[in-house]
Amino acid sequence: MENFIIVIPMICFYLIFPISKTIAETDTITHFQSLSKSQTLVSKNGEFELGFFTLDNSTNHYYLGIWYKKIPGQTIVWVANREKPATNPNFVLLIINNTTMNSLLLSHNNNNVLWSVSVPRKLKNPVLQLLDSGNLVLREQNNDDENEEKNYVWQSFDYPGDTLLPGMKLGKDLRTGFVRRLTAWKNKKDPSPGTFNWEMDVTKWPEPMQRIGSMKQFSSGPWIGVDYGSKITREGERFFKYVYFSNEDEVYFAFQLDNNSVPMRMALDQATYRRLYLVWIDSDQQWLLYNLLPRVFCERYGVCGPNSNCDWNKSACDCLRGFRPNRAGSCLRDKPLNCKTDGFVKYVKMKVPDTSNCLYLNQSTNLVECRDKCLRNCSCVAYANSDIRGEGKGCALWFGDLNDLRTLPDAGQDLYIRVPASEIETNATLTDHSKEEQEEDPEVPYYDLSVIASSTENFSHENKLGEGGFGSVFKGTLENGQRIAVKRLSSGSGQGIKEFKNEIALIAKLQHPKGLLYLHQDSRHRVIHRDLKASNVLLDDEMNPKISDFGLARILGGDQTTEITQCVVGTYGYIAPEYAIDGNFSVKSDVFSFGVLLLEIVSGKKNRGDQRQNENTNLIEQAWNLWIEGRPLDLINEDLKESSNSSEALRCIHISFLCLQQHPHDRPNMSFVIMMLDSEIGLPQPKQPALFVGEYSSLNKSNLLSVNELSMSILEAR
Template sequence: MDIFAFLFMISSCSLVFHSDFSNAADIITQSQSLRDDMTLVSKDGSFELGFFNPGSSKNRYLGIWFKNIPVKTVVWVANRLNPINDSSGVLMVNSSGSLVLLSQNSTTVEWRLSAWKSPEDPSPGELTFGIELNNYPGIVMKKGSEKYFRSSSWNGHGYSGIPEIKGQPVLNQTVNLLERWVEADNKRNLYTSYPKDKCDEYNLCGVYGNCIISESPFCQCLEGFKPKSSETWNPDEWSKGCVRRTQLSCQDKDKIGFKKFVGLKLPDTTNSWLNRSMNLEECKVKCLNDCNCTAYSNSDIRGEGSGCAIWYGDLIDIRQISNGYDANGQDIYIRMHASDLEKLENNVMIDQNIEGQREDQELPLFNLATIVAATNNFSSNNKLGEGGFGPVYKGTLTDGQEIAVKRLSQGSGQGLNQMRAKALGWSMRFNIIYGIARGLLYLHEDSRLRIIHRDLKASNVLLDSKMSPKISDFGMARICGGDQTEGNTNRVVGTYGYMAPEYAIDGLFSIKSDVFSFGILLLEILGGKKNRRSFHPDHSLNLVGHAWKLWKEGRPLELIDTCLEDSCILSEVVRCLHISFLCLQQHPEDRPNMSYVVMMLHSENSLPEPKEPGFFVGKKSSLLGKNQSSSTNEITVSLLEAR
């Protein structure tokens, strides 16, 4: 081999170097070498190879970096673990055609991208990001030896569960981000981060668990499966996963079939088998005839699909792929007992039969007399048990239907105290944010009559047992007919601190007034503080003003509730803060509608730059000294209006 050819690959990005000094400074032959004071430049002038010392370090490394970027961005280092402590290093091609670095140490090229430990130390950090070379290769991020994030394998279009990698990614060891150089900005900008959301955490839902980011809780058992432990299947612990409702046996081959699951990030492929020449029907036959086969799928989804991927053993690390997250969700066929398949088919038939009859279904309401009669006046013989909010009784209605009734006790504060004792983590807060946004979207656009709430605030958002938000208190709401989206009033009602400027000052309200209130609520959820009660010791700005000041100074993370430090997804938090400022714009026409807010919450598209928000105000310094404290009560203006 008389030409040095180096291939660096990360996902779909590739870099090729050819070197030889005889004609130009981009080729090296066996008769020549590269000393410490020399470099090679790629033919198109994009990359440069040579020796360098990172940051303030005195150690010398052989590496490749971008030639035309002012900030030196190294994409490969040969001797990461064996630095040279002087300038005696020499790169050459030896007699056997191997590329060698002549020094006291030797080096091996690794086929992965690892984060540096620090800007001065290119030795591998804890994070690695690269292609796992098993039977069905896929992209994996690891922390040490433990998997931290995983995409599906290459399916012909891309890797499901990961966006298309553009340009040369740089892995940031500190905050798990991938960055890329943007020529127009003359700096590295955030490209994406992992995990992007809770469902990106490796094997979050355990065996046969499917992570669905739009559901609460996130983890759901696949159809035909049930939680392995119902006691631990809660928002804090899903790792035990799910088990089959009906166990399989190798002796019951005639009672076996396959259930098709659509739009998934395919399971971990550690125990898998791949044949790219087989079709889907051949794949099914092979899986059916192998008692150890758990599932099968096309390995290539282009056209009508081709190739065969087979899984053995339990299936882990599955998530539902939504259109807003990724367009490469795949279908997989999972081995199941015939009795479970029949139940699933019957459920589909029932759903189809009652389709269109659900519109008028409501929860039944019972008066106290009916409940008293059903429970025999809350007889002790009917008592089933007691929970944090009071005793539970068995009851029987006049039509024979059995019910359970919880009677709230006067001191039923245990459940509330338990809830208050634990601060909400980021995944739960994001679920609440998204739920509120979807609720407002329904009121503004999806309801038969358009509803403007006019008093959206924290105390008017209720959380159910699954911590799913429900917008409440419609006493001040306005119903708009037809295409009407705004109105005006001489009597302003609502809560100071949440009112949009045009409503509080001029009495003009619209769906954009609710958007402003949502922006305040979003800011409060991120910061863990009330808008009208949060004052920084260094200034007298309200929460909106304080947040905007930090945003303009490039310190947005200082606003975030300290309780979120261990659970938050950095890029997601910053994006939510960005969205809150867009909702808080001074003029209604500058604010997004709720359909766009919902889309922004679950996409990675770039966001418009926000202007200074409305109600960017604070107290006069003469009214709030450094040694004084202030407590502003939340006041609701509730003048009655005729409707």
Template sequence: MELYYSFAIITITNVLLLLITHAMDTLNPSHTLRHTTGDTLISSGGTFELGFFNPDNSNKWYVGVWYKRIAPKTVVWVANRDNPLPDSSATLTLTPPGRLLLLSAANATIWSTNISNILHNPVAQLLDSGNLVVRDGIGLIVWQSFDFPTDTLLPGMKLGWNYATGREAYMTSAKNGGDPASGDFTFRCDPTGYPQNVLKNGGSVQYKSGPWNGLGFSGGQNLKRNNLFKFGVVMTKAEVYYHYELLNRSVITRFQLSESGVAQRFVWNDEKQEWAMYHTVQVDGCDMYNSCGAHGSCNADVVLGCACLERFVPKDPVEWSRQEWRNGCVRSKPLNCKSGDVFLKYSGIKLPDTQLSWFNASLSLRECNQVCSKNCSCMAYASLDISRGQNGCLLWFGDLVNIRDMSPGPGHDIYIRLAASESRGKKRQVVIVTLCLMVGVILVCLSLLLSFQMRKRMNHQSSEIVLGLDDQPDESDNKELELPQFDLSIIVKATNDFSMDNKLGEGGFGPVYKGVLDEGQEIAVKRMSKTSHQGVDEFKNEVICIAKLQHRNLVKLLGWCVQGTEKMLVYEYMTNKSLDLILFNPTRSLLLDWPRRFNIINGIARGLMYLHQDSRLRVIHRDLKASNILLDCDMNPKISDFGLARTFGGNETGGNTSRVVGTYGYMSPEYAVDGMFSVKSDVFSFGVIVLEIVSGKRNRGFVHSDHRLNLLGHAWMLYEEDRSIELVEPCAKKSCDISEVTRSIHVGLLCVQQHPEDRPSMSSVVMMLSNGGALPEAKHPGFFTGREILKSETSVSTTTSSSTNAITISLVEAR
């Protein structure tokens, strides 16, 4: 993200003119900036500087603007990005007509502002905003660098169209970190139909934000109202543009389009002297443009990523069953405009692509319905602006594409045209639902009566919830669970009454708090939430598994607390918290050099081998993921969260369930689809974690500019092409042992193979990681493609799996 450049200095042959109160450097026709070494820079007086630089000490030189007091230098604008200077001799001058010229040593024009008008007393200035401007004699700006962004958008810049000048301002990625020349990706505000932000790779659309709705972009998951900056889309007859402005002038932030096509925002952390990632525009595979075809909706939280909208069916059922979704869906019943159609409300979705749309800001939603109903080509309508209720009218014509499920967020409401017969079917459904609700209310009342009778009994027997462990093979096992029972008052005091300042995070079980006991020992308290889907069984599971298992790579349970409705588990505190918080953080991941990453991989493998083979009870974790790997002060890994684990005795190695639990992206194919779990399910999850540790990328939401594969598919492709080393995260490459890296990737791919019988046991994994013997060839992974088939494979799943740090899924019925 940051560009590491060698910077030369500029000299000004005459005394600089102090023109405004900011002590802002200026350049007039009597002044010239020559490229020599050891002289002063032209500066905005506060934040930015203008000068010559050459990337990676190459022989190519450029004129650019960068932050004045930030190291390493971060370039935000380049004048001659596509026409570098051939050597270090150059001149930047302002001619009397008012043109800025960049001349080579041979006086060849390398770059200019191309101002056609002749200006009187022109002056060039670098403003505090980072904007390089040319003013005429009365102070009017006639040219500015902000009209010509490179790969960075600064506060005050505009992305969009100026209809008066016919000029579009848009971002273009750099070729790479060492070459600022224009790359393949562009990011722009497209006013076609109705404004939305669009990312393209050449002429191919990669991402569309959805239309602007007055509060944000319909599909903008990460762009939320905040106290750092405000943002919006401005639409007038003269121009349409997206912009953002700072709310806090002390904040330094930039929005950048990376060379790989990822739009991302950074905020400068002055205390740590580093750029921190604030958010990325693309979050997951569902942000790929039109991933599910017409009338298809993408949901990144399910294994099968695409589904037809309600009352739509796959256009090609055979292709759809193969998870080839590009042809999308069609209405289950054809439209008949002359006989009358109806409009069904769809809620909580990203609105479709507005390229073929029409809008009127003065119409109400009711008037919008009337306009759309009278036009047989109108396929849907929605409110234009939801910032102050439902205002304006937005109509769609043609197929509805680029839809995604935005739940549990607010999403947007849209009304889609359907056959009139669908309305009658809906009325029947309302009657059925009403009857079901009535029956449900009666059942709920009965259950409340029963629960009231049982509540007193449960309160008296609260401690027996833990110690009455019916899963134990004999009575002697209960005696071995003699863990300390903490009094609630002790935990309340240790956590400062569960202060938000002490909150470490939250999972499916509930929130986790840091605490300090009176004797100074640091603890982590997992407090069961009243709304948690996990309950007594998971609480018992956690105690059974942790109390009876002792291993250096398993988190240590210190005690428990059951008092009234409160149920809590007390653990040793892990200084570095969970693996995902470091691994997927652009700045904190720098702490993980390759030796540490390899140590984490080996530690997880040894802990999992103990669970599967060496412990007294065979344990299948069922929710192994990066967020459930905790790191101590020395970055040693410890497996945690056994609430969903299953224990077995004897030679049992697996089972079947109708209640699929775990986190999508880490779940094996046979478990996610059929509910079949085994030790090989954990092996699959381990393989995903290995590939994430090596690459520093989440399996879920992995984006690559050259293809649409997820992380598993990308790793498999590199492995097939003998390019596995390219998977390694750049910050770990410098310290990596190539043989260890390629071996780890190979082992990871063996673990994520499609069929469980092909996957190695964890004892084999530990052995393969620790010695240099030959490894078997890996077969294709499960859930490994994005939405296209690799090479000659024709029957491979094309699901975009995910490995986000999401709340564990624990109530999904297996199909």
């Protein structure tokens, strides 16, 4: 019957026997309204129907369930008494609401309870209602907000069977431990739970997981900000979207329809051990199998074994870099890790490993910080962004064996796997001063001297932009109208042809405005500049800064951020202490140089440029003394005081001290430096900076390759 609602007024019952056994004949029960074999409860939109049904016209197995009303064939989406069918049609659905017990139950005529639900509180006006979503709810009758979810004391969506409907949750209530999972029917004639199930594995980084019994069978991967990690893009998938929600109270997976007029459901099939995506095609009057999971060889959980990757395109298994197969076919470490010298290899378009042995960090952690955290923990074997939107954010670290890895054709994310240093393939030899000169780089375009001479009007004085450590720089225009800058190596240059070629190779690879964040993080080659200073920052005619002079820069291999050299090069006054003393340079040594530069900009002074000052004093030390005395604004250049905001200048000084801290791990990376400069977030208190007293001051300055300090007089962007 249309829009049928079961309403039972509050009645006081005294039950003699536990509800799990029988309802005693001596109990007084008033059947105000009930469902019988011929009655149904229909949602307001007419899409779903609740009633009693049998399978294959059986006359001795009766079930209470929900199905699509408008779709022929009675597609069942939920069953109440799936484990205990009635053996004849004489049964009733009741609401019991009394001082002793609050329950919704299905009772047989011999008073056997076939199915029951405990209600957490006493209801004044209980109402059982089938919603338009297909959700059966028991709620408190309230005319003001009768459809609001807060009045539900029980709902069928919390107890799914083999079918997930739009809006139904698959997940866990973290407060109570209550789990919402799907379980397949044993077979088409038996809706009782089979062995095939699907639930949310609530690890540090939750992921939906299909199982056959307790054996993992397929993982969708964790939520990576835009979708689940293993989802393959399907052309035309426009009518539904996945949903992921997680907070301290609950975590769940769901899906929503963009067009509610197209019925869709996900169902588990025990016969094939597949999750089916089914869409109703009204014109064909049938369910279309839109998708099924798992589909291919590589989607079977752990099909290649631990520490191995399954290539989707090849349907083949390969051990990860640094691992080799043994006679049994397992992938084992070829060489042991060395915590101090390990690096990482980057895998792209990956479904990340099983998250059961994953540590999930907060979303404010960027990729560089994530790598540093993994490096500092000798047990960490891999890391990745947990959110791939934009430039990526969040951090996930893995420990132990890496399971269920696969390369995807058009999805996934970058994954960084820890390997011994010997396994890292690097292009750093192009810039290694201790090795022989390399062959011409294929990425560098070459021009005849006649073309270059013609574009610069034979290196005319009118086209000269200025001078640097290598020699003069000229502007020019090629025949196609492209404007160029030409650096001509001078015979009197303080640097050699190796450094000159190194800079050319780097400029060819870095087709981007040369900021430190780009060099350290966004470039396809991680670059450490090693000589950042005021004279190596160019300004174009719109005062946009560009980093120049890559003669001393180094490309680091893979995802490497640190290297040790025997040849310390750079400019005295800008070099970080760990680099000057131990030859250890990294992204954090560039951050130190940036801190010096920032302090010079605010003060209008050079760190070591005024020879009239005492040899053992420098700008950093002067600034720090003013800071601890509470007079940091005294550092600001007089010409800036009138035109600048004192709070902004003070913030720049504060940030410079964070960049100048003695230990590299205390310094922020450039992405966080930029965030601090561009926002008003709170700043941590800096530790004492490296003041260059003692052993740094006693270094033989002649051992440092100091670059020409001349600044260019007319500057344009390169």
